[in-house]
Amino acid sequence: MACPICDGEFEKNLIFKNDKIMVFTAINPIIPGHLQIFPKEHISILEEVPNELLDYMSSVSNKLSMLLFELLKVHGTNMIIQNGVPAGQTIPHFSINIIPRRSDDGLKLEWDMKQTTPESLESMQRIISEGVAQPPEKRIEIEEAPVETISKNLPEKMPVKEEATEETDEEEEPPAEKKINYYLRSLERIP
């Protein structure tokens, strides 16, 4: 399956990698410092992520969130999962977005809060509660069809403008790292 993440098209964005996950600077960043955590294995959507891996990814998300607080001196972070094409997922590989936030960064990561009716809430409660109460075996049976549809709906290949990155040794640390303190200082000035 053509997946730009598995094909290593974004190796230049790589920040960390182990046998479970990969951390990249975001493929489509909405602000400098925006990070994305991907499972190493090709997994399309949240529903397909094994619980254990999800545990690990949540822990990594929180740690990276803290790291951004400290390193970028931001006042907050957003953690966002775009699960499926309608949710804005453009790469057919599950990821958790970590977005550093400042009160004056001008980002509008919000939605219009809709007014709803007691009747609508009640009917939603009934439908969803019944769904949750389904025994896991039964739920998985029902779930398979939609999950597949979602996976298939994802574009097979993303339009990637960047030229293929040169082959680099992943373990090799770029010389730029040595200048970390200089960069740390200059990064603090990034608006």
Next chain:
Amino acid sequence: MPDQKELTEEDLKNMSTEEIAELQKQNCIFCKIVSKDIPAKILHEDSEIICILDINPASEGHILVYPKKHYMILPHIPEEMLAKLFNTVKLMSNTLLTTLQCKGTSVFVANGMAAGQKAPHVLIHVFPRREDDGLLEMPKHEISEEQASKIISTIKPYAAQLLGGKTIAQADSKTKKIKAQEEKISQEEINEEIEKEEKILERTKTHNPKSSSIEKKEDKKTEKKVPEKAVKAKGVDLNDIARLFGG
């Protein structure tokens, strides 16, 4: 509520973070939903986590998943609980996909007011998404190659150490010394910088207690002491984030 009215701004200033946390807890709508003092459409709950319907939804079926215990921000949550929360999020997302026939879901967490957090209780939003609904758009921001590589080189060494890698600060000190001779930077400054790096990592590490089981035990025994302990471990920035919510 009457207690709060009697409090002046001066009182609030003099209160410890622990006391403010306690006050917030008493007035927290989401805690009152847990204790059933405020009605809500509960979809699912267990001993630690509750899922309710958002009364001002982004889309029909908008769910809030949150811990029953009062945590102000996500970094305060022990890893074990965080894992449970995310697994519940997965369950709810799964349920939305199957029951509402939507083709996608968004999961959203705001950490701190700057990130759009509105209530002083950690909430994870899960809501159904449909084509072109225009909710939660994430427009791409153009970042220069130079800036991008700065970000990578800044975060990379810390991430490696934090998530299991080499000790960059120490391994790097030799190179720094050589470089310092070239650039005529004083030894003191180098040491300072190394210390700074280590400090940052130290602080970041302590945010996530390694043995959450120990923390859990303490939680049960001395619930009141937890905020103080948590705050102490967090370093300064976290307190600021939590304090932004006021009393």
